[in-house]
Each structure stands twice: as structure tokens, then as C-alpha cells.
Amino acid sequence: MEFYNKIGRLALGSRMRRLTELHMDQASKVYALYNVEMQSKWFPVYYTLCNGEEKTITQIAQEIGHSHPSVSIIVKEMTKKGIVKESPYKGDGRKNYVMLTEKGMSYDERLQEQFLDVNAAIEGALAETQHNLWKAIEEWEYILEQRSLDKRVIDAKKQRESKDILIVDYDPKYQPAFKQLNEEWITTYFKMEEADYKSLDHAKEYILDKGGYILFALDKGEPIGTCALIKKDEDTFELAKMAVSPLAKGKGIGSLLGNAVIERAKSVGAKKLYLESNMILKPAISLYQKLGFKKVIGNPSPYERCNIQMELNLVK
Template sequence: MDFYNNAGKMALGSRLRRLSDQITEDAGQVYKMYNVGLQPKWFPVFHALSQGSDKTITAIAEEIGHSHPSVSTIIREMVKQGIVLEKKDKQDGRKNVVGLSKKGKEIVKDIAPQYQDVTSAIEAALSQTHYDLWKAIEEWEFLLNQKSLLRRVQDQKKLRESRDVQIVDFTPAYLNAFKQLNEEWISKYFKMEAADHKALDHPQKNIIDKGGHIMVALYNNEPVGVCALLKMADPDYEYELAKMAVSPAAQGKSIGWLLGMAAIEKARTLGAKKLYLESNTILQPAINLYYKLGFKKVVRRATPYERCNIQMELVL
């Protein structure tokens, strides 16, 4: 057990597999002790079929929470041992159903004492533990159904890496990054337009000197994301959130979120009441980010961009 104590919780899967292997090995010996011709891995399918009428493989898979290929393999093995029969559905000849054979039904009768003794043995073991393993498993199954372990690790990775992201103000040193990061995504999905060239070629003159701001995201001191606040001559909006771009190599670190939050906070400090943006619904991750930031769709306005098909606002 020293390995698991040293490895810690990151060895959870290995430890559970070790426990599962130990229990499965004992289960195999239990079947032999009671002269029951089953394998431990067949039990979920056998139990499902022992509860009622014939079923399709799909129905069995859904009932026991296994994959269709896994159940198909088990059914083939049980058919080979004469425990299960596969036949056409009487109501729908296009479907095959499976059910217990005469041998399988005899096992149902013979296995009753084993069920009783195994249940009593497990209950006795549970009574000797401080934590109820059965209830703990139920809790873990519920939690992992809500969010998988993979998703939880992805979230932690994103959180850890986001702590190494710095949001800084634009300086001439970031001119190329501002232009290249935006040109990269625009050219990938659309075409560069006159308004793009105007803002990206001369950001100092056409954004900052006109009262706007540009924020740069640094990861390991390298510029990997940019975002601008454009000053608007509009009675409804003071600033437009625009020219947000994140390097594909740096995605998954919450950089878009951090840039968006930084831009929103900047707009607030400048006294803005609303923030405006334009985008295209083909950019689904970006649209999802804007909704997450609190933006809502607004009625279409005049725009200099051909690619714009959605406009949004955020009330600050």
C-alpha cells in the first residue's frame, strides 16, 4: 500500500482497478464453490435476463450501463456455453432478442443460496468499515455523471495555466502580435476587410489616440492574446469590444475569458454604461464566451464589416 500512499489521489483509478481485480478474482472462486457455471463479467447480463422477458442487446446495454459491443461479446460467450439463446423478436422479425436457455433458467434457481450468502458477507464487511463504500460509490457515480473526471482535470489544468497569464496594456512592442493574431483568425474564416487593415496596421493612431485601449495577454512572457476597446461616437455605446484574438497554441487556458473580463473592468473604470460588440455565429466558441461574459444579442445596426451577422451588448 506504500505505492498508493506515496502516489496519492492521482492513483485513484489504479487503486480502484486493483480493488476490482481482487473482488473479481474472489467472485470467480465463489461461483466455483457453488458450482454455478458463470463468469463474474457475465453477471450484469445474466441478472438483467433473469428478471423478466427476452430483451434486445441494446435494451440490456442501457439497463446495465455497458456499451453495446461489450454486451454483444458477453452474449456470444454465454450463447456458446448454452446459457443464453438468441432468436427473432416475435413482434418484429427484423430484431433479434436474447433470453435465458433452459440451462440458464436452472442456474437462476441454483444461484439463490449464493446470492444470499454473498449479500450477507458484503453487509457484514460494510458493517466493519467507518465509511460506507456502497453509498460512496453511489455519490461518485452521481458526481461523475454530472461532470466526468476528464472534464474535472481539464478545468483544473485551465485554472492552473490561467494563473500564469498576465494582462498588460499595449505598447509598440506588441504591434506585430496584435496584427498577426487577428489576421490569423480572420483569414481562416473570412477575408480581411478595409476596417481590419485600418485598425491593425495603425492601432496607435486609429484606436489608442482616439480614446480606445488595447490589452495584451502574456503567457510565459509571450503575447498570446489581444483585445481592444474601441471608442465609439454613438449615443448608446461608449466602447466596442473588438479585435479579440487568441493564439491556437495557447487556447484552453481561459485567455479569452481573462481578456474579456479585463476589457469589461477597463470599460467600467472609464465610466461606460454599456459595451458593444460585433461577431459572426460561425465562431461558436467566441459567441459562447460572450454569453458567458454577460453579453446579450441586440437588434442589428449598421456595420462596416461584411462578416458581421450578430451584434451584442453588455449593460455594465
């Protein structure tokens, strides 16, 4: 137990596995008390068949929430012990029915007695605990079904890494990065156009001098992402030239930049943000939707690649 106390919640899966192994080991001794040749892992399969029904492995797997290969292995083990048998499935020769044998059916009376005693023992054990393990397991299963552990770890990773990211305003020394980051993603999917060269080669004249802004995401001082706000009129800015280095993908940089430019637009009194994109850029479109942008029919675009226009109202 010292290991688990030392490492804490990082070993949650291992701790649960240890508890499972402990429970399975003690359960095997319980079956022996009732002279039933059974393993704990077989019980769910046995229980689905104990009323005498024939079922396919697929049906059993769906009913007990196990994988098809897992049930298939258990059925093979129970078949070797003479507890279940398989017979051809009439509708499809590639499938088999599974049912209890006479030996398997003979366990019923003893198992009914065992069920009563085990249930009483479990209830007694639960009464000795401060927390109801059964309810805790139900709750844990539910939250993992809502959002899996791996996705939760991805979120935690992004949050941790984002703490090291600094959002700063344009500086002439970042001009090469502004062009490189944008040119990199544009040429990956499309071709550079005249409007691109105007804004990327002459950022000061085309964006900044007209009342716009350019923000950069820095990681240890290195620009890994950028986004511009181009002033369209007194009330409207265009969110444009958002680009993130491929080396920084998955760190949530786009979200950080998106939120930063929205806050900047609000701070200078903008009432609306507008953007142009292409629907093949699914991660980008998803990000814009999460930021609150909605599809609109806008004015003709200077970009050939534009096939979707979106807006975000900043005034509620």
C-alpha cells in the same frame, strides 16, 4: 499498496481497477461455494433474464448500462457454457432474442440462497468501514455524469496554464503582434476590410488617442492574445479586435482577455459594452455569452462580415 500511497489520486482509475479485480476474484470463489458455473461479469446479463423473458442484446445493454459490444461478448461466453441461447428475432432477422437455457434456469434456487448470503456479507463488510462505499460510488458516478473526467482535466489544465499568463496594457513594441494576431484570424475566415486596416495599422490614433485601451496576454513575455476597448461615448465601449494565437488555443486566453477588458471598462466608469461578430465563429459567440453578452439589434456595422451584435450591461 506502496505505489498507490506514493502516487495518490493520480492512480484513482488504477486503484478502482485493482479493487474490481480483487472483488471479481473473490466473487468467483463465492459462485463455486453454491456450485454455480458463473462469472461475475455475466451476472448482470443473467439477472435481466432470470424471470424467463426473451430480450435482445440491445435491450439488455440499455437495461444494465453496458455497451452493445460488451453484452454481445458476454452472451457469446454464456452461450458456450450452455447458460443462455439465442433465437432469431421475428421482427428483424439481423437480431436475435437471448434467453436462459434449462441449465441457466436451474441456477435460480441456488442463486437466491447466494443472494441472501452475499447481501448479508456485504452489509457486514460495509458496517466495518468508516465510509459507505456504495453511496460513494453512486456519488462519484453522478458527478462524472454531470461533467466528465476529461473535461475536468481540461479545466484544470487551463487554470494551471492561465497562472503563467500576464495581462498587460498596450506598448508600442506589441504593435506588430496586435496586427498579426488579428490579421491571422480574420483572413482564416473572412477578408481584411478598410475598418480593419484603420484600427490595426493606426492603433494609437484610432483607439488609444480616442480614450480606448488595448490589452495583451503574454506567455513568457510573448504576446499570444489581444483585445481592444474602443470608446464609443462616455457610457459605452466596444469590445473589439479580440484575437488569440492558434498556438494558444485551448488555454482559456479568450476568457482571460474578456474578463480583463470587462474589468477595465468598469474601472473607467463604462455602463455598457458592445461588440460585433459573426455567427460562424461559434466558440467566440459561446465565450461572449458566458461573459454575459446578449444579442441586440444595433446600428449598421462598418464590417461586411458582421451578422450579430451583442451588448453587456455593466450597471445592474
